[in-house]
Amino acid sequence: MTEPSETYAAIVGATAQIEWKDLEPHFARGELLVVDSALDLVEVAQALIEDDSTRVKDWMQNNQLSSASDQQAADWHERNPETLWAVVIRPWVLVQERR
Template sequence: MTGPSETYAAILGATSKIEWKALERHFAAGSLLSVSQELDLVEVAEAFTGDDTDQVRKWMESGQLGAASDSEAADWSERNPDTLWAVVVRPWVLVQERPETH
């Protein structure tokens, strides 16, 4: 069995926790995409970098990926969760709220 691709590893290294304040401007610019918790944030970013439009379209059509909504933004602004993770895949910023682990 082989490990993750070099691209996956590079994206994983560029993925980090982030505060909502740092994401607000990307939301305002319309470049913030919300990734559902069921998906692997790094796999989604890898699909973008690999130009896998079919897979990206499937996620969008299923509602697992899409522009961050006003209600999500309001919720994140109010709660300022420490469980937001993001990665930049220009021109997009992908964000995912992960469940807390104890």
């Protein structure tokens, strides 16, 4: 097993559980990206930092990475799930609902 990169380790340290109310302002500004639960949130963040456009485009084409929709926001507002995790990769905030 290889050691995680310094970037990966830094992202892990900046990733945290979060409440929907704290994400709402980012959603309102169009800065919220939803990461599918099948993906590694930290790996997606690292791909954005490293400008790995091939992987990012692939995830977007497969609907595994997308802008948060109004429907998604309404659902999270109603349910207020305790399983939301987020990390800031400026200008984006990546969010993932873990099951």
